[in-house]
Amino acid sequence: MENGCFKIIEPFLNYCKVKSMADAIVNVFLEKLLSTLAEEGRYVTEFRDQFEKLQTELQLLQCFLKDADRLKRKNHTIRKILADLRELIYEAEDILADCQLQSKDENQFSQGWLACFSPPKLHFKYQSGKRLKEITEKITSIKQNISSFLGGPLLFQPEVISAQDQMPRWSSQVYDHTQVVGLESDTQKMKDWIFDAVHEGAQEILAIGVVGMGGLGKTTIAQKVFNERDVEHHFDRRMWVSVSQTFTEEQIMRSMLRNLGDASVGDDRNELLKKINQYLLGKRYLIVMDDVWSEDVLWWQRICEGLPKGNGSCIIITTRIEKVARKMGVKEARIHRPKFLNKDYSWLLFRKIAFAASGGECTSTDLEDVGKEIVEKCKGLPLAIKAVGGMMLCKAPYYREWRRIADHFRDELEENDNSVMASLQLSYDELPSYLKSCLLSFSLYPEDCVITKEQLVHWWIGEGFVPQRSSRSSTDAGEDCFSGLTNRCLLEVVDKTYNGTICTCKMHDMVRDLVLKIAKDDAFYNATGTNYRHLGVDNSMDKKQLIANQKLRGLVSTTKTCEVNKIESGIAKRFSECRYLRVLDVSKSIFELPLSSLLYRVGTLQHLTYLGLSNTHPLLELPDSLENLTNLQILDVSYCQNLKFLPQYLIKFKKLKVLDVSFCGSLENLPKGLGRLSNLEVLLGFRPARSNNGCRIGELRNLTRLRTLGLHLTHADEVKDSEFNAMMNLQDLEKLSMSFFDSHGSASDLTSKIDKLCPPQQLHELSIMFYPGKISPLWLNPLALPMLKYLSISSGNLAKMHKNFWGGDNNIVWKVEGLMLESLSDLELQWPKLQQLMQILRVVNVSWCPELVSFPIEDVGFRGGVWIKEQIRN
Structure with a gap:
């Protein structure tokens, strides 16, 4: 973009990043729209006048929209104004997305500037410019309508907001979701x-x-x-x-x-x-x-x-x-018949959540007074107390902020005497706009549906709900969004790993009732509607919802279990008409028509950023038509047991951030050149090629943004002598899982190669499965992995730990906080010796390891500062 144009837009870009709009979807896509303006070159400058006018009008509206959430619930006029604005923002964002595609297409050819004057290009420019002008005029009209409604002109008064207030105070889990009081x-x-x-x-x-x-x-x-x-x-x-x-x-x-x-x-x-x-x-x-x-x-x-x-x-x-x-x-x-919590128990539950970061203790008399006032309004209902407690956990501990929340809660109760719904509405109103979008995604799922965090995070990244920060990876930012909702007690935790990482969640039916209502009002989703931008794929899916909806942005599998989804041929043919579809997840599906026919039509959806085909049968290969999906950021084909190979065009997906090919039993290796995907943050199920016809393990050196790697080794010749250091310089890698399931050839040959691998020193989490050797790898020691926090070893032939594991002659101890040992029938370890080596160990999960000595037998909770899960003897 020309410097002059960028200088005009840049202040507004920064301003939009720190403001909070009422309608969550409007805010998310407004930021996407403006960031695209800053990034794009040729086509944006073609419409410079229109975009500058659009920027000015939206800038003026921003002040009003800050507090419009509550207004739109009370006033039909405001609700209609916001709905009209939302549609215009969506359309403007679509035009910018098309501009990106046009610019990309031009860069693929060597026709130079003459390409701009071809008839299709001229037609596109004329139509887009004309429509942008119409959008700007309509937004000007909206601004005038608001001014008339408020009885005066809108004035632009930007606020100065610190960087600390732009992100939630706690972006990871800070309290135990299982704790209860008074029961x-x-x-x-x-x-x-x-x-x-x-x-x-x-x-x-x-x-x-x-x-x-x-x-x-x-x-x-x-x-x-x-x-x-x-x-x-x-x-x-x-x-x-x-x-x-x-x-x-x-x-x-x-x-x-x-x-x-x-x-x-x-x-x-x-x-x-x-x-x-x-x-x-x-x-x-x-x-x-x-x-x-x-x-x-x-x-x-x-x-x-x-x-x-x-x-x-x-x-x-x-x-x-x-x-x-x-x-x-x-x-x-x-x-x-459960009773309401009494005053003391109510305050105890609240402070366990709201002050979780300080061990549940409130050290401020002012905050305690306001907190007890808030708790009193909850009337002893645990769900209400948890909702407001989670909200306050994410607020700055300042009296003025807490006072504002208490007054807001009082106003909500005047309109709705149901303290649970009032607290939930308050919690929603106080969410950052991007978390509102994330929360609305739960409206697609059936009641009591258990939902994987992975699917949610992938969806949020694919549709642009996750705010981008230069110093934060997309996957980490998506995890932050999930934690933002769980910390506010808006989600119920269903399942965790041994180290406390949440895997699945569900939503309380009263929270879901609120989400369904807001999703309908904001045109996010409606179970009976045909003109909403998101749709859940399940057995009862009405084909009319897809056929009649060209505005669709997300089509997501929402089945509770691996039930059969049937997408009729007539529906599949209409996929190409949903040209602005960003997210397509049809996991756990069996189709009446050949899957290749469906995927062929998916190849026309050039705006697609997330394609989920996990556990989809019978997926044998990805068709050539998918080569057009160059905007793809997430591709999930995990658990596709019949998938035999991935096409070579995969290495053209430069924007790809997540590639999951785990548990694809028929897949031998990945295409050669995968190391060119320099934006990859998550790579799961990576099988190194045994020859130069596929992707060798040495290509991992180029994937410097990797945060999570799942490596599957089965043959000694999958690692050459020159490739032992392939992972050494992956400085962002935090999670590594290594599986040796179904390994072939001599176990000693494979283990000798494994011994020479060099995982990066900053690794935080390591999982080893089906290890073929009797003695642990040489590099599994506290000197080589000084920052390791969580260690999991399961199945395989492991019988004893190498002397390096015990710290060697230097008596170096581990910094491991969580340990899981599972199904290791030959492993011999002594609990006192392990405790001495791992002195800050907090969590131990042990099962089916009969040769362990002195390990506790039963789940007895905390013993000596360590949580012992279970030890089962044969």
Whole structure:
């Protein structure tokens, strides 16, 4: 771009980066629009006048839009104005995206400046310039309408905001999501009922009901009981089923069987029930039916009739409707009605979250006074307390800021006496605009759906929701966004790794109700609409939603499990009309038409940035048409067992940041030249070629932005002598996983090559799976990996640790905080010696390692400052 044009736009670019607009989508794409203006050259300067006028009008609107979220909920006129503005911003952003494609196409040819005068180019310039002028005029009209509504002109008064306020205070998890308060008596009462059933010799299934209003903590109480160690030991089988408001009897039984380790694909209802009976026959079992709504309980009566009786088995039902519990067989004496948290417990829960960074202690009298005022408005409802607590955790600890939040909460309660919904609305209003966009993405998923963090982060990056910072990788920034939502208690954690990293999450139904409403109002998603910009792929997908929608930006697989998705041929043919589609995730899908036919049409979507084909069958190869997807940033083909090779054109995807080919059993190697993808941040499932016909491990040297690497080695000749240092200079690499599953040839030959590899010293997390050698690698020592925090070793032949592992003659100790040892039947280690070597160890997860000496046998929580997960002996 010409210097003069950039100087005009640059102040506004900086200004937009620190302001907060009401409509989340407007703000996200406004920033994308303006950043594109700054980056692009030829085509932007062609429309310089139009863009300068557009910049001026948006600049004036920015002041009004800062506080428009609450206004639009109250006033239909404001809501309509914002909706019109949103559509104009989307269209302007589309024009800029087309400009980028045009500029890219010109650079691919050697026609020079004469190409600009070809008929297609002239037509594009004429149409785009004309439409930009119309957009600017409409935004001018919007500004005038707002001025009339406010009774005066809009004035531009930029604020000075520090860099600290531009990002959330906590971009990683800072508190334990599992901690609860005030549930000791609730838990004990229900456990007494469970254990008494055995002593009383009950011949029927004990039915316990947990009944109360939304946000009272019914599910939390049931989870607490379900996960108690003595309850776990008491039952042979345990099943947790999230029922939700929309379910089928077959879905319930499939969920029960999944809890029992059976995928049960293809069985009918009678066969499913027979399987459940066989698994439970002669066993004492516990079933939790969480969040039951329907008063028609015939489905449960049919299931219950097929369950084995006696043995002290138990069913726990959580519901808001007492009649439901009674109809499901719960007697009055076994109905538990949770009470509101008292004043002390309410304050304790709040400060555990809001002051988590200081160990849950409030050291400011002023903040304590305001905090207790806020907590009092929550009326003892745990969900409300957690929502406002999570919000305050992410706010600066200043009295003025807390006072503002308390006043805002008071105003919300005047309009909505439901303290839970008021607290959730307040929490949403206080989100940074990019987190609002991230939160709205949950509107596509079914109720109680368990969602992987990976899919969410990929979606957010692909659609541009994640704010870009020069010093922060896209994947790390996406993780920050996820942490921003979990820290605010807007997401419920479902599953974590041994080191505390969150893998999956879900959303409380009351939070989801709010998200659905906002998503509909902001034209993000509506289950019954045909003109929204995002759509979930599931079995009930209405083809009209796709056929009629050319505005679509994201099409995302939202199935709860690996169910069959069917995309009809007629729908697939319309893909090419969704020309501004950024995100396409059809993972876990089986198609009625050949998958190659669908992907051929996907190749026309040149704006696509995220393509998710994980666990998609039968994917044999990627068609040539995908070569056009040069804007692609994320490609996920993991768990595609039939995928045999990746095309050579993959190395042209210069913008690619994430490439996941993990668990592709038929894939031999990756294309030669992969090292040219210098923007790669995540590479999973990398199999080095055994010859020069594919990508050798030496090409990793060029991937200097890698943050996460998954390496799969099976043959000694996959590593040449000149390639031992391939990973040494990957200074940004923090996570490395090495798998040797299905290794061939001499184990000693492969292990001798592994010994000579040089992982980077700054590595934070290391995972080793199916290691073929008896003695640990030479480089697995505290001197070579001085910054290692988490170490996981699972499966394989490992029998003892090399002397280097113990610090050698220098007596160097590890800085490891988390350790997992799993399925190592030959490994001999002594717990006291390991503790002495890893002195800051906090988490230990050990299972199926029978030769370990002095390791604790049971999950006993903290012992000597270390959390011991479990040690199982054969």
